[in-house]
Amino acid sequence: MEASIDKTRHNDRRCIATGEALPPGALALRFVRGPGGAVVPDLRGSLPGRGAWIGASRARLVGAARKKAFSRAFKAPTEVPAEPDAFADQVESLLRDQALRALGLARRAGVLHVGFEAVRERASKLSAYLTPLDASPDGVSKVKGRLAAAGQVPHIVLPVESDVLSGAIGELGAVHLGLARGGPASSALKAVRLWTAFHVES
Missing domain, CATH: 3.30.1230.10 (YlxR-like)
Known part of the structure; x- marks a missing residue:
C-alpha cells in the first residue's frame, strides 16, 4: 500500500x-x-x-x-x-461477513439479546432491534409495539434468513435480536448499518 x-x-x-x-x-x-x-x-x-x-x-x-x-x-x-457489478457483489459479501462476525462477538460479549421475550423485556435499553427476512410479521409487530412505548429504537431487517443468522451467532431460533447500547454493541451496529445500507441500494 x-x-x-x-x-x-x-x-x-x-x-x-x-x-x-x-x-x-x-x-x-x-x-x-x-x-x-x-x-x-x-x-x-x-x-x-x-x-x-x-x-x-x-x-x-x-x-x-x-x-x-x-x-x-x-x-x-x-x-x-472485477467487472463493476461483480466487484460490488464482492464488497457486499465482505460487508455481510463483517456484520455477522460482529453480531457473533456481540452475542458472546452479552450485548446481543436473542428471543421474543428477551427483546421485549429490554426494550428501553436497546440501540436497535434486528430481525431476519423470514421473521413473522405478527411477532415483529408485537415487539415493535413494546419498543414504541419505550422510546425510539430502530428496526433493521437483515438481508439473510434466520438459519444463517443462527449459525453466525451460535444460537438456534435467531429471529428477534436486540442490541444493547454502547461498548461492543456499537461496533456491531455500525457494521450492520453499513451492510444493510449497501444492500438496500442494490
Whole structure:
C-alpha cells in the first residue's frame, strides 16, 4: 500500500462517486490502492495510504468503477479487480461477513439479546432491534409495539434468513435480536448499518 498518511480519514471526506461531503459518522466505505495498482476495500478504515471514500451504496460503487473515479481519486492508474457489478457483489459479501462476525462477538460479549421475550423485556435499553427476512410479521409487530412505548429504537431487517443468522451467532431460533447500547454493541451496529445500507441500494 502507499505509505503516505491519509489526511481524509477524519475530515474533508468526499464521496468520489458524487462529490458529496461525508461528515463524521456518515455511512461510507473506504478503499485504498494496493501495491499492484488494484482497488482494495478497507472496511475497517485501518489500511495505510490515501483513502478513497464512497457513500454506502451499491449504485455509487458501480458508478465509480465504471467512470474510473478511483484513478482520479488516487491520481494514478487504478484497476477495479472485477467487472463493476461483480466487484460490488464482492464488497457486499465482505460487508455481510463483517456484520455477522460482529453480531457473533456481540452475542458472546452479552450485548446481543436473542428471543421474543428477551427483546421485549429490554426494550428501553436497546440501540436497535434486528430481525431476519423470514421473521413473522405478527411477532415483529408485537415487539415493535413494546419498543414504541419505550422510546425510539430502530428496526433493521437483515438481508439473510434466520438459519444463517443462527449459525453466525451460535444460537438456534435467531429471529428477534436486540442490541444493547454502547461498548461492543456499537461496533456491531455500525457494521450492520453499513451492510444493510449497501444492500438496500442494490
